[in-house]
Amino acid sequence: MSDHGSSTKAILYAFLANLFIAITKSAAAAYTHSGSMLAEAIHSFADCANQVLLFLGLKQAQRPPDALHPLGHGRLTYFWSFIVALLLFSAGGLFSIYEGWHKLKSPEPLHQVWVALLVLGISVALETGSLIGCLREIARLRRGRSLAYWLRHTRNAELVVVLGEDIAALLGLVLAFLFVALAALSGDTRFDAAGSIAVGAVLIAISAFIAIRIKRLLVGSAAEEDLQQGVAELIRSDPEIVGLFNAITQQVGHQVMLAAKVHMRPGISIESAVASLNALERRIKERFPEVGWCFVEPDLED
DSSP states (O other): OOHHHHHHHHHHHHHHHHHHHHHHHHHHHHHHOOHHHHHHHHHHHHHHHHHHHHHHHHHHHTSOOOSSOTTOSTTHHHHHHHHHHHHIIIIIIIHHHHHHHHHHHSOOOOOOHHHHHHHHHHHHHHHHHHHHHHHHHHHHHHTTOOHHHHHHHOOOHHHHHHHHHHHHHHHHHHHHHHHHHHHHHHOOTHHHHHHHHHHHHHHHHHHHHHHHHHHHHHHOOOOOHHHHHHHHHHHHTOTTEEEEEEEEEEEETTEEEEEEEEEEOTTOOHHHHHHHHHHHHHHHHHHOTTEEEEEEEEOSOO
Protein backbone atom coordinates (compact mmCIF):
# COMPACT_ATOMS: atom_id res chain seq x y z
CA MET A 1 0.00 0.00 0.00
CA SER A 2 1.22 3.51 -0.79
CA ASP A 3 2.14 6.06 1.84
CA HIS A 4 -0.78 8.18 0.65
CA GLY A 5 -3.33 5.38 1.09
CA SER A 6 -2.08 4.53 4.57
CA SER A 7 -2.16 8.20 5.60
CA THR A 8 -5.74 8.66 4.36
CA LYS A 9 -6.99 5.62 6.28
CA ALA A 10 -5.25 6.65 9.50
CA ILE A 11 -6.69 10.17 9.24
CA LEU A 12 -10.19 8.78 8.67
CA TYR A 13 -9.94 6.46 11.70
CA ALA A 14 -8.84 9.35 13.89
CA PHE A 15 -11.48 11.80 12.60
CA LEU A 16 -14.45 9.48 13.13
CA ALA A 17 -13.30 8.48 16.61
CA ASN A 18 -12.56 12.06 17.69
CA LEU A 19 -15.83 13.46 16.35
CA PHE A 20 -17.93 11.05 18.40
CA ILE A 21 -15.69 11.50 21.44
CA ALA A 22 -15.80 15.32 21.21
CA ILE A 23 -19.60 15.45 21.14
CA THR A 24 -19.90 13.02 24.04
CA LYS A 25 -17.29 14.82 26.14
CA SER A 26 -18.96 18.20 25.59
CA ALA A 27 -22.28 16.92 26.87
CA ALA A 28 -20.59 15.28 29.87
CA ALA A 29 -18.57 18.44 30.66
CA ALA A 30 -21.72 20.59 30.64
CA TYR A 31 -23.51 18.10 32.88
CA THR A 32 -20.74 17.40 35.42
CA HIS A 33 -18.97 20.82 35.50
CA SER A 34 -15.64 18.98 35.19
CA GLY A 35 -12.68 21.07 34.04
CA SER A 36 -10.76 17.96 32.99
CA MET A 37 -13.70 16.87 30.88
CA LEU A 38 -14.02 20.30 29.26
CA ALA A 39 -10.30 20.31 28.46
CA GLU A 40 -10.67 16.87 26.89
CA ALA A 41 -13.68 18.03 24.83
CA ILE A 42 -11.75 21.01 23.46
CA HIS A 43 -8.83 18.71 22.71
CA SER A 44 -11.05 16.32 20.74
CA PHE A 45 -12.67 19.11 18.70
CA ALA A 46 -9.17 20.45 17.96
CA ASP A 47 -8.15 16.97 16.83
CA CYS A 48 -11.12 16.84 14.45
CA ALA A 49 -10.03 20.15 12.92
CA ASN A 50 -6.48 18.83 12.72
CA GLN A 51 -7.55 15.75 10.76
CA VAL A 52 -9.46 17.95 8.30
CA LEU A 53 -6.30 20.03 7.79
CA LEU A 54 -4.17 16.92 7.27
CA PHE A 55 -6.63 15.60 4.68
CA LEU A 56 -6.61 19.01 2.99
CA GLY A 57 -2.83 18.86 2.85
CA LEU A 58 -2.91 15.40 1.26
CA LYS A 59 -5.32 16.58 -1.43
CA GLN A 60 -3.43 19.79 -2.18
CA ALA A 61 -0.14 17.89 -2.38
CA GLN A 62 -1.54 15.84 -5.28
CA ARG A 63 -1.85 18.87 -7.54
CA PRO A 64 0.41 18.48 -10.61
CA PRO A 65 3.61 20.51 -11.08
CA ASP A 66 3.33 23.92 -12.73
CA ALA A 67 5.65 26.71 -13.82
CA LEU A 68 5.95 28.13 -10.29
CA HIS A 69 6.22 24.70 -8.63
CA PRO A 70 8.22 22.46 -10.98
CA LEU A 71 8.64 19.80 -8.27
CA GLY A 72 4.93 19.78 -7.50
CA HIS A 73 3.13 20.65 -4.29
CA GLY A 74 4.19 17.71 -2.11
CA ARG A 75 5.62 19.90 0.65
CA LEU A 76 2.12 21.19 1.43
CA THR A 77 1.71 18.07 3.56
CA TYR A 78 4.58 19.31 5.74
CA PHE A 79 3.08 22.80 5.99
CA TRP A 80 -0.32 21.60 7.15
CA SER A 81 1.26 19.06 9.51
CA PHE A 82 3.23 21.88 11.14
CA ILE A 83 0.03 23.96 11.47
CA VAL A 84 -1.58 20.98 13.20
CA ALA A 85 1.30 20.86 15.68
CA LEU A 86 0.75 24.55 16.45
CA LEU A 87 -2.98 24.00 16.96
CA LEU A 88 -2.32 21.03 19.23
CA PHE A 89 -0.02 23.27 21.28
CA SER A 90 -2.40 26.26 21.46
CA ALA A 91 -5.99 25.04 21.17
CA GLY A 92 -5.18 21.85 23.06
CA GLY A 93 -2.29 22.31 25.47
CA LEU A 94 -2.46 25.97 26.43
CA PHE A 95 -6.25 25.96 26.77
CA SER A 96 -6.16 22.89 29.00
CA ILE A 97 -3.61 24.52 31.29
CA TYR A 98 -5.64 27.75 31.36
CA GLU A 99 -8.82 25.85 32.21
CA GLY A 100 -7.05 23.99 35.00
CA TRP A 101 -5.63 27.22 36.43
CA HIS A 102 -9.08 28.82 36.26
CA LYS A 103 -10.61 25.88 38.14
CA LEU A 104 -7.93 26.13 40.80
CA LYS A 105 -8.77 29.80 41.36
CA SER A 106 -12.55 29.37 41.09
CA PRO A 107 -13.42 25.76 41.98
CA GLU A 108 -16.88 24.40 41.19
CA PRO A 109 -18.46 21.29 42.73
CA LEU A 110 -18.63 18.29 40.43
CA HIS A 111 -22.05 16.90 39.51
CA GLN A 112 -22.75 13.23 38.82
CA VAL A 113 -19.07 12.30 38.44
CA TRP A 114 -19.95 8.79 37.30
CA VAL A 115 -21.13 10.29 33.99
CA ALA A 116 -17.70 11.83 33.37
CA LEU A 117 -15.95 8.59 34.30
CA LEU A 118 -18.24 6.56 32.01
CA VAL A 119 -17.63 8.90 29.07
CA LEU A 120 -13.87 8.89 29.69
CA GLY A 121 -13.85 5.10 29.83
CA ILE A 122 -15.73 4.83 26.53
CA SER A 123 -13.43 7.44 25.01
CA VAL A 124 -10.37 5.42 26.05
CA ALA A 125 -11.79 2.41 24.18
CA LEU A 126 -12.54 4.45 21.05
CA GLU A 127 -9.19 6.22 21.10
CA THR A 128 -7.44 2.89 21.54
CA GLY A 129 -9.21 1.69 18.40
CA SER A 130 -8.02 4.77 16.50
CA LEU A 131 -4.44 4.22 17.73
CA ILE A 132 -4.54 0.56 16.69
CA GLY A 133 -5.77 1.60 13.23
CA CYS A 134 -2.91 4.10 12.91
CA LEU A 135 -0.32 1.55 14.05
CA ARG A 136 -1.72 -0.96 11.55
CA GLU A 137 -1.20 1.49 8.68
CA ILE A 138 2.30 2.31 9.93
CA ALA A 139 3.11 -1.43 10.11
CA ARG A 140 2.42 -1.65 6.36
CA LEU A 141 5.20 0.89 5.76
CA ARG A 142 7.76 -0.15 8.41
CA ARG A 143 8.78 -3.31 6.47
CA GLY A 144 9.61 -5.18 9.64
CA ARG A 145 11.65 -2.38 11.22
CA SER A 146 10.93 -1.19 14.75
CA LEU A 147 8.47 1.59 15.43
CA ALA A 148 11.24 3.66 17.05
CA TYR A 149 13.36 3.35 13.88
CA TRP A 150 10.38 4.32 11.72
CA LEU A 151 9.69 7.40 13.85
CA ARG A 152 13.29 8.56 13.56
CA HIS A 153 13.59 8.04 9.81
CA THR A 154 10.15 8.25 8.20
CA ARG A 155 9.33 11.10 5.82
CA ASN A 156 5.57 10.55 6.21
CA ALA A 157 4.51 13.70 8.09
CA GLU A 158 0.80 12.89 8.27
CA LEU A 159 1.22 9.53 9.99
CA VAL A 160 3.66 11.04 12.48
CA VAL A 161 1.05 13.68 13.34
CA VAL A 162 -1.84 11.20 13.61
CA LEU A 163 0.23 8.86 15.77
CA GLY A 164 1.25 11.75 18.03
CA GLU A 165 -2.33 12.94 18.35
CA ASP A 166 -3.61 9.45 19.16
CA ILE A 167 -0.96 8.91 21.83
CA ALA A 168 -1.59 12.37 23.32
CA ALA A 169 -5.33 11.76 23.33
CA LEU A 170 -5.01 8.37 25.01
CA LEU A 171 -2.60 9.64 27.67
CA GLY A 172 -4.85 12.65 28.25
CA LEU A 173 -7.91 10.46 28.71
CA VAL A 174 -6.15 8.21 31.21
CA LEU A 175 -4.92 11.23 33.18
CA ALA A 176 -8.36 12.85 33.12
CA PHE A 177 -9.97 9.61 34.33
CA LEU A 178 -7.49 9.27 37.21
CA PHE A 179 -7.79 12.88 38.37
CA VAL A 180 -11.58 13.00 38.11
CA ALA A 181 -11.75 9.76 40.11
CA LEU A 182 -9.43 11.28 42.74
CA ALA A 183 -11.64 14.38 42.90
CA ALA A 184 -14.72 12.20 43.39
CA LEU A 185 -13.12 10.02 46.07
CA SER A 186 -11.56 12.88 48.03
CA GLY A 187 -14.23 15.51 47.45
CA ASP A 188 -11.44 17.95 46.52
CA THR A 189 -12.10 19.50 43.10
CA ARG A 190 -8.49 20.69 42.92
CA PHE A 191 -7.64 17.21 41.65
CA ASP A 192 -9.93 17.85 38.67
CA ALA A 193 -8.14 21.13 37.98
CA ALA A 194 -4.75 19.43 38.29
CA GLY A 195 -5.95 16.84 35.77
CA SER A 196 -6.67 19.56 33.25
CA ILE A 197 -3.17 21.01 33.74
CA ALA A 198 -1.59 17.55 33.38
CA VAL A 199 -3.48 16.96 30.13
CA GLY A 200 -2.24 20.30 28.83
CA ALA A 201 1.36 19.43 29.67
CA VAL A 202 1.08 16.16 27.74
CA LEU A 203 -0.36 17.93 24.70
CA ILE A 204 2.40 20.54 24.72
CA ALA A 205 5.10 17.84 24.95
CA ILE A 206 3.61 15.85 22.05
CA SER A 207 3.11 18.96 19.91
CA ALA A 208 6.76 19.95 20.49
CA PHE A 209 7.91 16.50 19.33
CA ILE A 210 5.74 16.72 16.20
CA ALA A 211 6.93 20.24 15.39
CA ILE A 212 10.61 19.20 15.65
CA ARG A 213 10.06 16.21 13.34
CA ILE A 214 8.14 18.26 10.76
CA LYS A 215 10.67 21.11 10.87
CA ARG A 216 13.31 18.81 9.40
CA LEU A 217 11.04 18.04 6.45
CA LEU A 218 10.07 21.68 5.93
CA VAL A 219 13.72 22.76 5.82
CA GLY A 220 14.54 19.97 3.38
CA SER A 221 15.40 16.35 4.06
CA ALA A 222 17.10 13.63 2.04
CA ALA A 223 15.18 10.46 1.18
CA GLU A 224 15.19 7.54 3.58
CA GLU A 225 18.52 5.71 3.91
CA ASP A 226 17.25 2.47 2.35
CA LEU A 227 16.25 4.31 -0.82
CA GLN A 228 19.57 6.19 -0.99
CA GLN A 229 21.55 2.98 -0.64
CA GLY A 230 19.38 1.14 -3.16
CA VAL A 231 19.74 3.88 -5.77
CA ALA A 232 23.52 4.03 -5.28
CA GLU A 233 23.83 0.26 -5.71
CA LEU A 234 21.70 0.32 -8.86
CA ILE A 235 23.78 3.11 -10.39
CA ARG A 236 27.10 1.37 -9.58
CA SER A 237 25.84 -1.87 -11.14
CA ASP A 238 25.43 -0.23 -14.55
CA PRO A 239 28.11 -1.65 -16.92
CA GLU A 240 28.64 1.74 -18.57
CA ILE A 241 29.41 3.47 -15.26
CA VAL A 242 32.78 3.07 -13.55
CA GLY A 243 32.09 5.31 -10.57
CA LEU A 244 29.46 7.28 -8.70
CA PHE A 245 30.75 10.69 -7.62
CA ASN A 246 27.69 11.64 -5.58
CA ALA A 247 23.93 11.26 -5.41
CA ILE A 248 21.67 13.85 -3.81
CA THR A 249 18.06 13.13 -2.87
CA GLN A 250 15.37 15.52 -1.73
CA GLN A 251 12.08 14.41 -0.18
CA VAL A 252 9.13 16.30 -1.69
CA GLY A 253 5.97 15.06 0.01
CA HIS A 254 5.57 11.39 -0.89
CA GLN A 255 7.96 11.65 -3.83
CA VAL A 256 11.72 12.04 -4.14
CA MET A 257 13.93 14.13 -6.42
CA LEU A 258 17.25 12.47 -7.33
CA ALA A 259 20.33 14.13 -8.85
CA ALA A 260 23.46 12.04 -9.44
CA LYS A 261 26.90 12.66 -10.99
CA VAL A 262 28.62 9.60 -12.48
CA HIS A 263 31.91 8.67 -14.16
CA MET A 264 31.19 6.74 -17.35
CA ARG A 265 33.33 4.18 -19.18
CA PRO A 266 36.20 5.87 -21.07
CA GLY A 267 35.75 6.08 -24.83
CA ILE A 268 31.94 5.83 -24.81
CA SER A 269 30.27 7.97 -27.47
CA ILE A 270 27.90 10.80 -26.61
CA GLU A 271 25.00 8.96 -28.23
CA SER A 272 25.72 5.76 -26.29
CA ALA A 273 26.14 7.70 -23.04
CA VAL A 274 22.80 9.46 -23.50
CA ALA A 275 21.01 6.21 -24.29
CA SER A 276 22.67 4.47 -21.34
CA LEU A 277 21.78 7.23 -18.86
CA ASN A 278 18.17 7.43 -20.11
CA ALA A 279 17.84 3.67 -19.64
CA LEU A 280 19.36 3.96 -16.15
CA GLU A 281 16.88 6.68 -15.17
CA ARG A 282 14.01 4.47 -16.33
CA ARG A 283 15.33 1.52 -14.29
CA ILE A 284 15.66 3.72 -11.20
CA LYS A 285 12.04 4.89 -11.48
CA GLU A 286 10.81 1.34 -12.09
CA ARG A 287 12.72 -0.05 -9.09
CA PHE A 288 11.85 2.89 -6.84
CA PRO A 289 8.42 4.31 -7.82
CA GLU A 290 8.73 7.03 -5.17
CA VAL A 291 11.45 8.68 -7.29
CA GLY A 292 9.44 11.27 -9.18
CA TRP A 293 12.35 13.23 -10.71
CA CYS A 294 15.66 11.69 -11.77
CA PHE A 295 18.65 13.61 -13.19
CA VAL A 296 21.87 11.67 -13.86
CA GLU A 297 24.84 13.73 -15.12
CA PRO A 298 28.08 12.32 -16.60
CA ASP A 299 31.36 13.95 -15.59
CA LEU A 300 35.09 13.29 -15.33
CA GLU A 301 35.51 14.56 -11.76
CA ASP A 302 33.40 15.65 -8.83
